[in-house]
Amino acid sequence: xxxxxxxxxxxxxxxxxxxxxxxxxxxxxxxxxxxxxxxxxxxxxxxxxxxxxx
Ligand SMILES: [Zn+2]
Numbered sequence: 697x698x699x700x701x702x703x704x705x706x707x708x709x710x711x712x713x714x715x716x717x718x719x720x721x722x723x724x725x726x727x728x729x730x731x732x733x734x735x736x737x738x739x740x741x742x743x744x745x746x747x748x749x750x
Contacts, residue, residue: 707721717740718733
């Protein structure tokens with residue numbers, strides 16, 4: 697699991713396993729922790745234009 701202190705959205709590699717997106721760190725190649733993953737998955741949804749409407 698990734699232990700990098702700081703990761704930016706553009707350091708994250710989103711790998712697709714079937715229907716599941718698994719965010720991985722480009723620096724170390726390891727999957728992100730659950731906390732990091734949930735954060736970056738939200739960012740990815742925004743990036744793809746699936747931002748939640750308020
Ligand atoms: Zn890392």
